Amino acid sequence: MNAPRLNPSKSTLRPYAHLLLWALLLFTQFSIAGLAQNAQQWTKDGNAYWTPERGEIVQYTLPEQTRTVIATTAMLTPARKTEPLRLRSIRPSADNRKVLIYTNSVRVWRNDTRGDYWVLDLDKKTLVQLGPNLPVSSLMFAKFSPDGSKVAFVSKHNLYVQTLADNKVTQLTKDGTDKIINGTFDWAYEEEFSCRDGFRWSPDGNNIAYWQIDASNVKYFLMINNTDSIYSFTVPVEYPKVGETPSACKIGIVSAKGGATRWMNVPGDNRQHYIPRMDWAANSTEIILQQLDRKQQVNKIFLCNTTNGSAKSIWEEKDAAWVDVQMDADQSWDWIEGGAAFLWLTEKDGWRHYYRISRDGKQEKLLTAGAYDVIDPGLIDEKNKAIYFLASPDNATEKYLYKVNLDGSGKAERLSPANTQGTYGYSFAPSGRFAQQRFSNVNTRPQSDWVTLPDCKPIKAKPDAPKTESTSPKVEFFQVTTVDGVTMDGWMVKPKNFDPQKKYPVVFHVYTEPAGQTVKNSWGIGNANMYQGNMSEDGYFYISLDNRGTPAPKGREWRKSIYRKIGLINIHDQAMGAKEIFKWNYIDTSRVAVWGWSGGGSATLNLLFKHPEIYKTGISIAAVADQLCYDNIYQERYMGLPQENMEDFVNGSPITYAKNLKGKLLYIHGTGDDNVHYQSGERLINELVKHNKMFQLMAYPNRSHGIYEGEGTTKHLSTLFTQFLKENCPPGGVDRVVKP
16 A cells, blocks of 8 residues: 655645655655656757746756746737636647647546646647647646647547647547446556556557556445535545456457557456556567566566557566566666667566566666665667666665666666765656756765766756755664564654663654565654654654665565565564563653554554553554555455465554553554545454544544645644644653663
């Protein structure tokens, strides 16, 4: 289960629009894949970028940062309108003569991926709306054909193409319904594979390859809305619970002029495998796709002939735990050598590395050898024979830019400034000459510079707002080694005016599952945003640890040791880590609190129930109390199939241990949570009632997983959190008896 994501209207960030610690944590993890949806768009030569700015579209040319207005507000004002379009995002055509404008956006699950699209012709000075006869804010993922003469888009689960010369709209698919989904995805694919944009133009612009998801046999989970009308109504979500058969998935090819779809004959039962990645195979006659078996332990790559639909498996990898889907769903396949080979990330040697794989799959070569992980992919600069990527061989809490030769010769070279420690992120110009470099650490606010590549030297940049000094409490990093020999990274914020002769309460912040790492050296870490006031000034230790199974760059064994052990190994590591911290004489072991959200909420429950001798107070938000209530893609990836190993699900679920509650518990959940259903909380409540366990409950009516909707919600949640913590784990140092 993914942690809450920031959302412009929905998410990436990835993760919900609220001011909570975990969301802030995710926000500060800079994406190397590119800029935000409404940010810069590079020109084809890679020496300039376009961006919305004060209602206009402007171009900045590097390295001088020369500013040129591409489109004025007048040009962006539709006929018979007095106000210009509000620019949610822009995308230039390949020749930079047209601009695709996204506006009037609305949220779809996580992201605001549905809205209206317009095309601005810079030569003709015309502004034309796409799909003018389709419902308002119903268009998704519009994109130009390679020659810029047409635009394809999705509306109401069907594909359309609009020819820009005459604005004729052609409907390419007609079977789209709430259950037959063309060109985009269902809830589970979006949530767990980050799949949203579900179609691709062929390089010659004649055809479109697209996903079709058939959710006909996926049951609706019915949420109940009791707040928006006098009579309640249900909100159905196609949601395959763990153990339930997945949606069927197939890939089709349709002509941009319309006509019948040609389906690819991918082997296997399409209700027992997934196709999380697909693209054209560096030509217009073949597509390439990634297929995962249902348990996500076998990864196959297929080449498909788009004329006859035949599919050939060219490469395969297996993992006794699971195979990660690492390529960004919205990025192109990394072809090199004119399509003779492609690059692929895999953990087959125990570390996440780039491999060169020949087009027929018969030859492979390790390119980033070493005892380190490629944390995030970067730029494949074939012209200069280089691969850029983020890694941190010496410190799993940080990220730096590295470069290695495309042929795999030589060692990886660190490019990020050597005199800094923290988290770097980059957005690369296609030319490989420039990049936007972003940096922060726990005590340094995010900074941004334009740099040249490969030396990462700053160039003239736009003036930034004056930087202000951080007023946040100082974060310190440390490590603990448990009785099991497991060394965990941690951070802590000490009480202000800390006196080692006193004892202080400690609050642990946890996530602990494979979807999130809490211990990172980046801005926002250690900020107790859920707490009203200042936790440090009030006299708390605030601490977080990353256990085995978290996605830290420590190699495959670290990350995948949690397989079939969620709720076991992560909970054990956290408890044993706490015991090591208790050896610090200034920790008051009678005042120990833990809190978390989503997977962290689940961990909070397990820690409170399984280790009452350690954790006295817990605040659990939006938790999966019963693993059998969560979705199949996530839970089966990390836990297997309940039909085969039900005992693992039972043993890992907090509800199994609810009868052991001794401390103080505050349980919080939104009743409109489409991600972690309120159902899970109600099952937990029943179990606690059954065993006469007293606890406090806050159900936020019709709020989603982020619990931010509705006037006053965020403030109320923060107030509730703070009051409960202070009442049950009082802050402040107390004198301790020092042995003579």
